Amino acid sequence: MNETTRTFQSLVVSAHRLTRVAAQSSGDRTSPAIWRTLSILESDGPMRLGELASQSRVSQPTMSKIVAGLASDDLIRRIADTDDARSWLIATTPKGQKLLADWLTRVADEASSMFDGLSDEEWSTLSAAAAILERGFDSKQVAA
Amino acid sequence: MNETTRTFQSLVVSAHRLTRVAAQSSGDRTSPAIWRTLSILESDGPMRLGELASQSRVSQPTMSKIVAGLASDDLIRRIADTDDARSWLIATTPKGQKLLADWLTRVADEASSMFDGLSDEEWSTLSAAAAILERGFDSKQVAA
DNA sequence: CGAGATTGCATAGCCCGGCTATATAGCCGG
DNA sequence: CCGGCTATATAGCCGGGCTATGCAATCTCG
Numbered sequence: 001m002n003e004t005t006r007t008f009q010s011l012v013v014s015a016h017r018l019t020r021v022a023a024q025s026s027g028d029r030t031s032p033a034i035w036r037t038l039s040i041l042e043s044d045g046p047m048r049l050g051e052l053a054s055q056s057r058v059s060q061p062t063m064s065k066i067v068a069g070l071a072s073d074d075l076i077r078r079i080a081d082t083d084d085a086r087s088w089l090i091a092t093t094p095k096g097q098k099l100l101a102d103w104l105t106r107v108a109d110e111a112s113s114m115f116d117g118l119s120d121e122e123w124s125t126l127s128a129a130a131a132i133l134e135r136g137f138d139s140k141q142v143a144a
Numbered sequence: 145m146n147e148t149t150r151t152f153q154s155l156v157v158s159a160h161r162l163t164r165v166a167a168q169s170s171g172d173r174t175s176p177a178i179w180r181t182l183s184i185l186e187s188d189g190p191m192r193l194g195e196l197a198s199q200s201r202v203s204q205p206t207m208s209k210i211v212a213g214l215a216s217d218d219l220i221r222r223i224a225d226t227d228d229a230r231s232w233l234i235a236t237t238p239k240g241q242k243l244l245a246d247w248l249t250r251v252a253d254e255a256s257s258m259f260d261g262l263s264d265e266e267w268s269t270l271s272a273a274a275a276i277l278e279r280g281f282d283s284k285q286v287a288a
Numbered sequence: 289c290g291a292g293a294t295t296g297c298a299t300a301g302c303c304c305g306g307c308t309a310t311a312t313a314g315c316c317g318g
Numbered sequence: 319c320c321g322g323c324t325a326t327a328t329a330g331c332c333g334g335g336c337t338a339t340g341c342a343a344t345c346t347c348g
Contacts, residue, residue: 002252003271004252004256004267005248005249005252007267007270007271007274008248008251008252008255008256009183009248009252010274010275010277010278011162011270011273011274011277012162012163012166012179012183012248012251013179013180013183013184013187013278014159014274014277014278014281015158015159015160015162015163016159016163016176016179016180016200017180017200017201017277017281018155018156018159018277019156019159019160019163020200020201020202021201022156023306024201029306029307029332031306031332031333031334032160032334033333033334033335035156035160036157036160036161039153039156039157040157043153043157048296048297049296049297050295050296050297056160056161056164057161057164057165057168058164058334058335058336059335059336059337060296060297060298061297061298061299061300061335061336061337061338062334062335062336063297064297064298064299065298065299065333065334065335066333066334068298069333069334084295084296084343084344085342085343085344086295086296086297086341086342086343086344087295087296087297087343088296088297104149104152104153104156105149107152107156108148108149108152108153111152112148112152114280114281115276115280118276118280122276123148123151125269125272125273125276126151126155126273126276126277127147127151128269128273129155129269129270129272129273129274130151130154130155130158130273131154132259132262132266132269132270133154133155133158133161133162133270134154134157134158136258136259136262137158137161137258167335173303173335173336175303175304175305175335176305177304177305177306192325192326193325193326194324194325194326202305202306202307203306203307203308204325204326204327205306205307205308205309205326205327205328205329206305206306206307207326208326208327208328209304209305209306209327209328210304210305212327213304213305228314228315228324228325229313229314229315230312230313230314230315230324230325230326231314231324231325231326232325232326
């Protein structure tokens with residue numbers, strides 16, 4: 001097993017654990033898919049359902065289901081797409097934004113306590129890695 | 145929102161996306177929970193079901209279900225714990241180890257293509273971040 | 289302009305991972 | 319040897335993930 005593979009093994013497993021920490025630390029039962037979806041909308045702005053699905057890397061029907069749930073909880077809203085009557089723009093509501101912000105704060109608190117021994121340098125490494133990953137996903141929109 | 149919170153937002157979302165990439169790139173339909181479980185067993189060796197659940201950050205019943213599935217596919221085996229008849233040690237089988245290794249290779253290939261523009265320095269950053277995260281989880285076994 | 293192809297989303301129906309609550313069986317202290 | 323604790327299993331639920339399919343809007347092009 002080469003170095004790249006090992007790095008990804010570690011990243012994937014840690015990603016899973018972090019996901020689980022995030023899911024549990026919040027206390028509430030809201031699922032990871034909800035936060036992932038809201039986070040993407042928050043950082044990239046309103047977008048179509050299909051684009052949201054591809055960003056979130058789930059199938060279109062899955063995203064339809066998630067969005068339906070979010071809409072019924074008033075966390076997102078659908079805006080008519082004036083260019084294409086089949087399509088909607090999905091946007092967060094203020095309620096959704098607040099829920100997301102609160103949850104992120106809780107996750108950060110919980111996770112920080114797991115990593116409170118880190119030096120400034122280690123924090124920079126994490127921050128830089130997060131940026132690199134984000135750019136990787138952005139650049140490769142993946143012609144799914 | 146402070147820097148720490150922002151870093152975690154980015155990490156959590158990227159972790160999710162990476163999880164989804166990993167789930168999809170392999171082609172097969174095997175679920176993330178399977179890989180997470182096998183990876184933990186591979187890196188930390190055989191352990192009890194309860195410990196595995198806590199490492200994997202899921203509830204004990206959930207791990208019972210996952211382990212049952214893995215066992216029926218002959219990917220793990222249960223070893224009698226001579227000290228406590230209620231307990232088992234869960235260990236990977238050669239078949240499980242091979243499956244995991246193959247999958248990791250595929251994930252690394254897929255993910256590498258997403259990040260093939262990275263410099264050596266950026267790779268080091270990712271590698272270092274992975275190590276930091278791993279240590280964080282190890283150190284905080286979390287008295288769930 | 290109109291018919292077929294394409295596109296964007298919704299619906300149906302399935303599987304499985306996640307949870308809580310609860311049962312069962314083995315361990316341990318008096 | 320009895321009550322309580324601990325380790326796992328079972329039951330039953332919810333919801334996210336998928337494929338297959340339907341349907342309406344858009345586009346293409348003769």
